[in-house]
């Protein structure tokens with residue numbers, strides 16, 4: 502059960518020294534209770550306090566990390582049922598499946614597509630995270646060879662090793678070295694051996710349940726053997742069953758604190774449908790409803806892009822607006838005679854405006870002013886997009902050296918600011934742009950420098 506700030510404070514040394522970067526122990530305790538900092542950030546906390554508080558404040562869905570360095574994959578850490586309750590923490594991992602039954606060309610194609618399909622959106626790189634390697638022939642030699650091929654083919658992929666044989670998993674895990682994989686395939690029969698292997702490799706073990714009850718039994722056995730990091734497959738291989746199991750597992754973990762299901766789930770849309778479109782639809786449902794990892798049969802741009810977008814939208818923090826960095830964005834190769842357009846840094850505004858400009862093919866300098874993620878009118882009303890701030894931005898951001906003219910196109914909604922801006926920027930001609938981004942292309946095509 503979660504501890505309150507006061508309960509945590511009682512276990513702290515109460516030195517009020519500030520070495521945790523927070524001025525007082527009480528403030529620190531409140532932040533620990535809110536899950537904003539770790540108890541271990543206090544250098545004077547006793548081991549007993551760290552263990553007690555750490556356990557009590559751990560998220561109901563355990564955080565699992567695999568891989569190494571910058572490419573470490575993280576799943577779980579979830580604390581709520583609904584995104585609007587707080588936020589979802591770690592986005593669903595997207596994996597592509599390769600097997601020892603696939604031809605070399607098939608495997609290489611999947612690895613190449615895994616590496617290739619990356620997209621930038623709102624300044625965020627969207628890409629797949631893991632490659633699942635299946636020992637389909639139950640053969641150690643071909644399984645380890647395929648594992649090596651994947652490691653060589655993708656330097657960043659986190660690895661899921663899938664086999665019915667613990668010995669084969671051990672051999673392939675050895676090949677992975679520091680890129681610790683998820684070891685998938687724990688059942689009631691091999692749970693002891695799998696627990697031992699997970700302990701040796703210091704990595705997460707995947708429960709291969711035949712149904713939800715069986716999954717719980719395997720999970721309990723692995724926990725009793727001392728394992729802490731699991732991912733759980735309830736064995737569901739229909740959309741309805743996978744959806745239901747994911748919801749039941751999340752609810753049991755979050756609301757009833759039921760530990761055997763308090764782990765990220767691994768789901769297999771690749772085994773639910775042979776139709777790529779249906780597989781993507783299944784994946785989209787499972788991303789929305791609590792899958793920790795989805796394993797796809799392949800990665801194709803037309804199907805993976807919408808999944809990336811859906812995932813990004815679900816896993817953004819609803820309490821924090823998405824922003825783009827304050828900067829000058831050169832769109833379609835502008836030069837010293839190109840128009841200069843300014844708007845706010847609310848990411849949706851940026852993408853709509855930049856999309857219209859790029860569509861117009863008119864080379865343009867787009868100035869993005871930091872408005873803390875607020876849209877144009879909201880930012881203006883909040884005093885974050887006023888004439889003085891815009892003038893400061895224009896004078897320091899380097900646009901003066903990039904263009905010969907001095908025309909600044911402002912959003913149509915800020916027409917009332919024209920006079921103020923002319924006072925703040927006496928060398929500039931302030932031009933009121935359209936209210937709607939959709940009218941920008943025609944506006945820019947007509948624009949000519951005023952002097």
Ligand code: SF4
Pocket residue numbers: 513514515516517518519520521522523524525526529542543544545546
């Ligand atoms: S470092 Fe520890 S003792 Fe010092 S203020 Fe923070 S919580 Fe209190």
